[in-house]
Structure formats: structure tokens, C-alpha cells
Amino acid sequence: TAKGKGVLAIPTVYGNTLIGPNSEQLEDNITTATSTGGARYLRENIAKILKTVPLHKSIRTFAGLRPSSTSKDFVIGPLDDENPNFINIASIESPGLASAPAIADYVIEHFITDRFFLKENPDAVMTRDKPIVISELSEEEREKLVRANSQYANIVCRCETISEGEIVSAIHEVCGARSVKGIKKRVRPGMGKCQGGFCEPKVVEILARELNCSPVDIVQDGQYSKILERENR
Numbered sequence: 001t002a003k004g005k006g007v008l009a010i011p012t013v014y015g016n017t018l019i020g021p022n023s024e025q026l027e028d029n030i031t032t033a034t035s036t037g038g039a040r041y042l043r044e045n046i047a048k049i050l051k052t053v054p055l056h057k058s059i060r061t062f063a064g065l066r067p068s069s070t071s072k073d074f075v076i077g078p079l080d081d082e083n084p085n086f087i088n089i090a091s092i093e094s095p096g097l098a099s100a101p102a103i104a105d106y107v108i109e110h111f112i113t114d115r116f117f118l119k120e121n122p123d124a125v126m127t128r129d130k131p132i133v134i135s136e137l138s139e140e141e142r143e144k145l146v147r148a149n150s151q152y153a154n155i156v157c158r159c160e161t162i163s164e165g166e167i168v169s170a171i172h173e174v175c176g177a178r179s180v181k182g183i184k185k186r187v188r189p190g191m192g193k194c195q196g197g198f199c200e201p202k203v204v205e206i207l208a209r210e211l212n213c214s215p216v217d218i219v220q221d222g223q224y225s226k227i228l229e230r231e232n233r
Helices: 036-046 096-112 139-148 164-172 180-187 200-211
Strands: 008-011 017-020 075-080 083-090 155-157
Touching (some): 017 036, 075 096, 155 200, 164 180, 164 200, 180 200
Antiparallel strands (some): 008 017
């Protein structure tokens, strides 16, 4: 439709299924709240392509904001003459996934190479070793790993079967995690049914220990998202 590609059932690489999206025009440019009306729309439309969808087992709903252009086209280019190095790449909307690689090449060719001297870094790390995923190992492999590092025996996230060793590894890898959400995106504690209700305090504790700081300094996602206000004891 004019609003997008419709409601889809999208399997993820982790075995979950995403249902959505819908699209609504809003005047509010801040809110990211979901609504019962939006959920009803998804339920009614996904039923047109799938007979049985157990939406009562949903573990999370989410929404985001995207700017729409009155021109109904992509907005790609410098902000204005006074800010030539601020490149807008906006109003991409539904074709974003397919067009993103071409947009990146276009921006580099037309707006980056003539403004900045870019030189390839010969020391750049272009690959990384596949992280250990406890749930993917055989029983023999897990036993061998635990004998070498007992942290992999301590399951922190029961929903997703994530061990302390996996979390510690995510903190100390190249561009390692520095927040609860950073850990969540890398190794998935908090992605399961309880949404962090059980494991998040432990993740905060591990982050503080490995980063040698107070738990009060640990954030959810960014400097203004502190989880703890102060230590009580």
C-alpha cells in the first residue's frame, strides 16, 4: 500500500517471529508508544495470511518514529549551505532495506569523497572470531569449555540460556559492550519471556565488575539512562 509493504510474519535467526508493521501518521514527533488499536490492526491483518498466530504469547511490542517527506521521495544531501558537512539521509521509509547499500555508495561518491580525504586503515580489523554460544554447543563441547572456564557454567539468562562467560566475552571483545542494552544486543540476555526481569540485575553486576566501576554508573543505553540512583548500603 501507500503506507508500506503491509503486515508480515518475519522469522528471525534466533527462532522468534516478528509480526508487523503498521503505519500511522502522527503530529507528535517524540512518542514511541504502542496502542491496543495498533495491536488489533496487526491481529486482523496477519490473519489474512496465517490461520493460527498465537499472539497471546507475545513477549514485547515496540514502535518507532520515521520522518516522512512532503515530496514523497528520499531526502539525501547537505542540510544547507551553512552546514555542508551535515548530510541528511532521511524519509527512506519502506524501501530502506533494499536501497541502503546503493544509498551508501551514492552518498560516498557525491558528498563524502570531495569533502574529506579518506585513507584506508591498513590495521583495521575487518573480521572477528565467532563468539561462543553455549546453547549451540554439544554436551561434550560444553563440558570441555566449563572445565577451562567455569563462568560458562553459570547461566545468567534462563530464558535464552546465556552464560556469564558469554556476557564477559561481549564486554571485552573489540568494541565491547558498555551498557545493559549493549550486552542484550550482542548476546541476548533480556530478549526472552521475562524481558530481563530475572537477569538484568546480574548483567548490571557483571558489567560493574568487569569495567571496574560502581553499579550506579551502569546505564541502560546512553548516558541519560541510569538504572540505579544510588547505593543503599
